Amino acid sequence: MQAEIITIGDEILIGQVVDTNSAWMAKELNKNGISVSKITSISDQADDIVNTIKAAMNRAPLVLMTGGLGPTNDDITKKTLSDYFGMCLIQDDELYRKIQDRLAKYGIPMNRFNCEQALVPDGAKIIPNNFGSAPCMWFEKDNRVLASMPGVPFEMKGIMQNGLIERIKSHFATPEIVHKTIMTEGIGESVLADMLTDWEENLPKDMKLAYLPSPGKVRLRLSITGNDKDELKQMVQLEVEKLQKILPDNIFAYDDTAIEERVAELLLAKNKTIGTAESCTGGYIAHLITSNVGSSAYFKGSVVSYSNEIKENVLGVNAKDLEVHGAVSKEVVEQMALGAKRVLSTDYALATSGIAGPDGGTDEKPVGTVWIALAGDFGVKSEKLELYKVRERNIKISAFRVLNLLRKELEK
Amino acid sequence: MQAEIITIGDEILIGQVVDTNSAWMAKELNKNGISVSKITSISDQADDIVNTIKAAMNRAPLVLMTGGLGPTNDDITKKTLSDYFGMCLIQDDELYRKIQDRLAKYGIPMNRFNCEQALVPDGAKIIPNNFGSAPCMWFEKDNRVLASMPGVPFEMKGIMQNGLIERIKSHFATPEIVHKTIMTEGIGESVLADMLTDWEENLPKDMKLAYLPSPGKVRLRLSITGNDKDELKQMVQLEVEKLQKILPDNIFAYDDTAIEERVAELLLAKNKTIGTAESCTGGYIAHLITSNVGSSAYFKGSVVSYSNEIKENVLGVNAKDLEVHGAVSKEVVEQMALGAKRVLSTDYALATSGIAGPDGGTDEKPVGTVWIALAGDFGVKSEKLELYKVRERNIKISAFRVLNLLRKELEK
Numbered sequence: 109m110q111a112e113i114i115t116i117g118d119e120i121l122i123g124q125v126v127d128t129n130s131a132w133m134a135k136e137l138n139k140n141g142i143s144v145s146k147i148t149s150i151s152d153q154a155d156d157i158v159n160t161i162k163a164a165m166n167r168a169p170l171v172l173m174t175g176g177l178g179p180t181n182d183d184i185t186k187k188t189l190s191d192y193f194g195m196c197l198i199q200d201d202e203l204y205r206k207i208q209d210r211l212a213k214y215g216i217p218m219n220r221f222n223c224e225q226a227l228v229p230d231g232a233k234i235i236p237n238n239f240g241s242a243p244c245m246w247f248e249k250d251n252r253v254l255a256s257m258p259g260v261p262f263e264m265k266g267i268m269q270n271g272l273i274e275r276i277k278s279h280f281a282t283p284e285i286v287h288k289t290i291m292t293e294g295i296g297e298s299v300l301a302d303m304l305t306d307w308e309e310n311l312p313k314d315m316k317l318a319y320l321p322s323p324g325k326v327r328l329r330l331s332i333t334g335n336d337k338d339e340l341k342q343m344v345q346l347e348v349e350k351l352q353k354i355l356p357d358n359i360f361a362y363d364d365t366a367i368e369e370r371v372a373e374l375l376l377a378k379n380k381t382i383g384t385a386e387s388c389t390g391g392y393i394a395h396l397i398t399s400n401v402g403s404s405a406y407f408k409g410s411v412v413s414y415s416n417e418i419k420e421n422v423l424g425v426n427a428k429d430l431e432v433h434g435a436v437s438k439e440v441v442e443q444m445a446l447g448a449k450r451v452l453s454t455d456y457a458l459a460t461s462g463i464a465g466p467d468g469g470t471d472e473k474p475v476g477t478v479w480i481a482l483a484g485d486f487g488v489k490s491e492k493l494e495l496y497k498v499r500e501r502n503i504k505i506s507a508f509r510v511l512n513l514l515r516k517e518l519e520k
Numbered sequence: 521m522q523a524e525i526i527t528i529g530d531e532i533l534i535g536q537v538v539d540t541n542s543a544w545m546a547k548e549l550n551k552n553g554i555s556v557s558k559i560t561s562i563s564d565q566a567d568d569i570v571n572t573i574k575a576a577m578n579r580a581p582l583v584l585m586t587g588g589l590g591p592t593n594d595d596i597t598k599k600t601l602s603d604y605f606g607m608c609l610i611q612d613d614e615l616y617r618k619i620q621d622r623l624a625k626y627g628i629p630m631n632r633f634n635c636e637q638a639l640v641p642d643g644a645k646i647i648p649n650n651f652g653s654a655p656c657m658w659f660e661k662d663n664r665v666l667a668s669m670p671g672v673p674f675e676m677k678g679i680m681q682n683g684l685i686e687r688i689k690s691h692f693a694t695p696e697i698v699h700k701t702i703m704t705e706g707i708g709e710s711v712l713a714d715m716l717t718d719w720e721e722n723l724p725k726d727m728k729l730a731y732l733p734s735p736g737k738v739r740l741r742l743s744i745t746g747n748d749k750d751e752l753k754q755m756v757q758l759e760v761e762k763l764q765k766i767l768p769d770n771i772f773a774y775d776d777t778a779i780e781e782r783v784a785e786l787l788l789a790k791n792k793t794i795g796t797a798e799s800c801t802g803g804y805i806a807h808l809i810t811s812n813v814g815s816s817a818y819f820k821g822s823v824v825s826y827s828n829e830i831k832e833n834v835l836g837v838n839a840k841d842l843e844v845h846g847a848v849s850k851e852v853v854e855q856m857a858l859g860a861k862r863v864l865s866t867d868y869a870l871a872t873s874g875i876a877g878p879d880g881g882t883d884e885k886p887v888g889t890v891w892i893a894l895a896g897d898f899g900v901k902s903e904k905l906e907l908y909k910v911r912e913r914n915i916k917i918s919a920f921r922v923l924n925l926l927r928k929e930l931e932k
Contacts, residue, residue, distance in 0.1 A: 119732050121556045122699065123547030124741065124776065126540050130561070135535030144533045145568075147561035149542070152730075156557075178709060178731060221710045260733070262910055287534065297590060298633045318564075319590060320531050321672070329536065364536065384824075390810025391803030394824045398802025401878060401911060409830040412796075412806045412822035414815070418864060422821075422834070452830060466813060498674055499813060 109282045111137055112164040113147045116157060116175035116185055117259055120149045129174045129264055136268055141282035142170065143333075152176055154188045161192060165252045170276065175259030177242035186229070186245070189256055193247050195229035200243075203228065207241045235271040239263045244272055253279065283333055286340040288348060289320075290328040291361040293512060297321045304328075307350055312343055323501050324508040327364070360515055367511040368396040374518035375406040375456075382514070383452035384410040385423055385444040387435060388462035388478055393507045408452050413444065423447030436461050436473055442490050445483035456517075457483045458510045462493070464502045476502055480510040482517060489513070521694045523549055524576040525559045528569060528587035528597055529671055532561045541586045541676055548680055553694035554582065555745075564588055566600045573604060577664045582688065587671030589654035598641070598657070601668055605659050607641035612655075615640065619653045647683040651675045656684055665691065695745055698752040700760060701732075702740045703773040705924060709733045716740075719762055724755055735913050736920040739776070772927055779923045780808040786930035787818040787868075794926070795864035796822040797835055797856040799847060800874035800890055805919045820864050825856065835859030848873050848885055854902050857895035868929075869895045870922045874905070876914045888914055892922040894929060901925070 113133055119125040127149055134144040145168060150156045157176075164171045176185030190197050204226035208218055225241045228234055235244035235255075240263040247254045255272060257264045292300065297319055301308075308317055312332070320327040330347055334340050352359060361370040375382060384393045394410040397403050411422050416435055419425040425443040433439045445459035462478025469475035476495035481488055493509060495502045525545055531537040539561055546556040557580060562568045569588075576583045588597030602609050616638035620630055637653045640646055647656035647667075652675040659666045667684060669676045704712065709731055713720075720729055724744070732739040742759055746752050764771060773782040787794060796805045806822040809815050823834050828847055831837040837855040845851045853873045860869035874890025881887035888907035893900055905921055907914045 118728075118730055118743075119741070120543065121546055121559065122550050122741075122743075123543040123545070123556075124701070124732060124739070125734075126538060126543040127559075128538050131532065131535040131538040133535070134533055138534050144535075145563065146572075147533065147539075149559035151557065160558075178733070216708075216711060219710060219714045221713055262908075262913060289536070296628075298631060299628060301633055302631045316530075318530055320536060321590070322537075327536070329531070329534075331530075331534075386803075386806075390815070390819075391798075391806025391822055391824065392810075394798075394803025395807045398804075398824075398826065399912065399915070403802070404826055407802075408827040409834075410803055410822070410824035411834075412803065412810075412824065414810065415820040418821040422823075422863060451834060496674075500811065501674060503811070 109142050109170070109280055110145045110168045111142050111170040111172060112168045113144055114160055114164060114171060114173045115147070115149045115259065116152060116173065117149075118151050120175075121151055129259065129261055132261070132265065133172055133174070133268065136273060137172075138285055138287065140273060140277060141284050142276070142280075143285060152184060154184055157185060157188045158192055161189075161254060165249070165254060169252055170280065171252070171254045173254060173256045174264050177256065177258040185256065186227070189232075189245065189247065189254075190229035193229060193231060193249060195231040197227040198230045199226050200228045200234060203234070203241075203243060210241065233275075235267055235275065237263050237267050238270060239266045243267075246272075246275065283335060284337040284340060285331065285333045286337065286344050288330045288344045289363050290330075290348060290351060290359055291325060291365065292328060292355060292358045293325045293360050293508075294358045295326065295355075297326050300326055300328075303354060304351075307347075307354060311347060315343065315347065324505045325360075360512060366396070367508055367515060369400060371511050371515050371518065372397070372400050372403065372406065374515065378518060380455040380518075381406050381408050382456045382458070383408050383448050383454040385448035385457060385459040386410060386412045387414060387419070387444070387460055388464045389460045389503050389507050389510075390414065390464075392503050393458060393460070393510065396507060396511070408454050411448055411451065419444060419447075423451060434473070436463055436477055436479060438479060438490050438492070441479035441481040442483075442488045445481035445488050445490075449483040455484065456514060458514060459483070460506050460510055462495075462502065462506060464499045464506075465497055466499055478502065478506045480506060480513060482510065482513045484517060486517075521554050521582070521692055522557045522580045523554050523582040523584060524580045525556055526572055526576060526583060526585045527559070527561045527671065528564060528585065529561075530563050532587075533563055541671065541673055544673070544677065545584055545586070545680065548685060549584075550697055550699065552685060552689060553696050554688070554692075555697060564596060566596055569597060569600045570604055573601075573666060577661070577666060581664055582692065583664070583666045585666060585668045586676050589668065589670040597668065598639070598654075601644075601657065601659065601666075602641035605641060605643060605661060607643040609639040610642045611638050612640045612646060613638075615646070615653075615655060622653065645687075647679055647687065649675050649679050650682060651678045655679075658684075658687065695747060696749040696752060697743065697745045698749065698756050700742045700756045701775050702742075702760060702763060702771055703737060703777065704740060704767060704770045705737045705772050705920075706770045707738065707767075709738050712738055712740075715766060716763075719759075719766060723759060727755065727759065736917045737772075772924060778808070779920055779927060781812060783923050783927055783930065784809070784812050784815065784818065786927065790930060792867040792930075793818050793820050793865075794868045794870070795820050795860050795866040797860035797869060797871040798822060798824045799826060799831070799856070799872055800876045801872045801915050801919050801922075802826060802876075804915050805870060805872070805922065808919060808923070820866050823860055823863065831856060831859075835863060846885070848875055848889055848891055850891055850902050850904070853891035853893040854895075854900045857893035857900050857902075861895040867896065868926060870926060871895070872918050872922055874907075874914065874918060876911045876918075877909055878911055890914065890918045892918060892925060894922065894925045896929060898929075
């Protein structure tokens, strides 16, 4: 089954907000056997909204819409939808009380914007929003469904997970889709494509392969649609096993498992702890690790040593080495890793020191020169990276590479 | 003038990749007086591509497209475009040599995928890609323009900035658009809307106002289109000044300046340094600060003290206070801030300690309880936050609030 997504809001069209909702919704729909054929972002204008809905409902049996349901004057979606489906707005007493209660908790009285939020189109089914005032409205017309949700990401997610997906599944009969993503590192896209030509040409007829390159890695996604989920899974698994033989060293995880999640699994399994000493990554590795729920079980802390003072005073890097070799050097990054392991009392410590850019490079050490190190019971090892001119990219790739160094060590 | 954006790639439709390109392109176009009326994401299928291009070029004089230009088999965009515009693919010798040179640097020989990358439609103008193999192709048909770029964000950005925008400007005569964004914190969207009713109703007829809420803040965006840029700017400035009088304490920055950028400006102006001691934010504040180019001028480092051991041993938090009050307490967060200021030798230090969730809460300290602190020459001050159940959101809001505490201190 196919669905379309429509996101409403001038803020997306002027580029002030990145539309993260669509990707999240698409993923959820896919998991449930519904593929998204089109995503459209439009402005807060009634005629645009009507034209886009009409076209989308013409093409797809299900249309999910987000945005335009806030309490303020620039949001006209609810009125437009109500008119389009030939309904009128009436007060939902339960919703009114819910909004009143929510505001009362903060000592705020209902104002006219809040009152308007309690109005709903009289023919729409209402799916509650547990994290905000605007509920989901479910419209049916000519055997087609349109569901409208607020654009605030966590409100939309709450609605999808606590009612909408279930209603979609019970309303439509959906085929199965199986995706499998294989995360590879260390080989560029075109070399990889060349290595995989034979395998790719011999994939089962209905199986699709996509290459998804991103900084430091290439993800390979296999997809197949059918009726018997177990059979589809087996077909995919067979191809994954063939791939493992072609790429014995370059697969670091599956199914969009991030490197920090893979490292977390391995640390937990081996009951080991970790810390970081970060210069050019500036706390980004610590942030990645602590974004995982439950990271306190294996992560103890970090020293972000942006200044040389802190490298010396907190991590115990030798002042002479800092002077002779510079902060971006094998000598310093290895002492940083060893220092972090000691100061933070961990089993492993990761360290980075480099020139993230866009300025600060020299002939000998151009922008993008980064040293990474891993300390453990084996001692310490390090690698030099020659990266790019873009700061954000250098920070991300350095973090990825040093986490990958640890992943390889833990998988030994 | 209006433009549409089309992004191609199954990876967007299955939600594996968030479409950040569109927002970036929309922003660039807006700066140059071109407003985006629609953004559409579609799959790597020839008929979808053709139908969507046809409809978009029917509505808008300019269509920008990204994606589908990689070297691998799942990318069919170039062939489809060439057929659609009635052209054939010929080898671009300069491009061939460029690809060859790029690969030679890594010691990789040309393979058939790379050779295909050197083919271009014979009637398209070519705008070079300085960061990758696939160039931008500029097609003209019936006074309409379509420009196709690769989907890798930094390649697309390079093309836009080093040729495409210039060509668009010289090809079309464009009106001026002025946007001004006022960043507010501390007042929720509907209360704010109520406070601003009179002001909003008296805005000049052609001026549009949008409310853009996000965790911890509401951005207000004023927009106006016309011919005389200076006049438009003055009109907007007049309204901003009125707003400053209505909201004397809640405006923290303008024009999407992030709180960490505003803090950076203030620290540089006052020649002060900063460090952080982070527990629940796990290095995220350090990461935000060090994402700014040139942050080493005011940022010295951080201690991410996830474990109590590190709070005690590195930051010098009193063991008794940790035991009696717990890590998430006024006593501990204030000692963390003071400890960081001392250990990192900075003028100011920020600290956070809280329960980011989703687990780990108690009746007394539920998930979302966060203490933040600021240490400076005045001593130390702290605040208790009562946030939400969502980890990512709690980390972001805590970081925002403590940076805002510093912003207020620096603006005194």
